[in-house]
Amino acid sequence: QVQLLQSGAEVKEPGSSVKVSCRASGGTFRLYAITWLRQAPGQGLEWMGNIIPIVGTATYAKKFQDRVTIHAEESTRSVYLELDSLRFEDTAVYYCASPPPDSSGPFDYWGQGTLITVTS
């Protein structure tokens, strides 16, 4: 089983970029579809994109594809989310999550969440 540990909260200004990390321990890192989702205050869950390290290429939601990058680093067993051109409405808790390895099923495993606050 994999455990996911995310980087800490950040405060950012509009127009800047943020990079959030998700480090996996346990399990076969290369086979997990590490997924990024976000949850704005008081709102539901929004899928942003994912990457399977063994495949290497990321898939993005249409809404974010112009300003999001997800990449995996096998040496550190980490997946990174970079979001550019931040807006006030990007304020949210960002989660990494994964289904079981070799699966496109529901999300069994979750990070603890990273609060990103966009404020001037």
Next chain:
Amino acid sequence: DIVMTQSPDSLGVSLGERATINCKSSQSVLHSSRNDYLAWYQQKPGQPPKLLIYWASARVSGVPDRFSGSGSGTDFTLTISSLQAEDVAVYYCQQYYSHPPSFGPGTKVDIK
């Protein structure tokens, strides 16, 4: 993309009573394998969601048997047979039938 809706938005239930949450998908999530690609999650304040149910009705190991899922195709239900204080949370359904996976808006359950 598949759109998920839930009803009601919120629900107040007395301790020990039944709570019923409905979820509807904009298109069928029944796969040719005869599995419905539908999951339920529980989220408590300040915590990530926790997977409760997958394949619409399969309970995750360790989830109390008062939680049950039912339904097929486009209409699904999560039932808490006897509400306990620790069940106060927001509940989300999610389809993983097609890409991108999508969630319902959530149903808040609290004690009446």
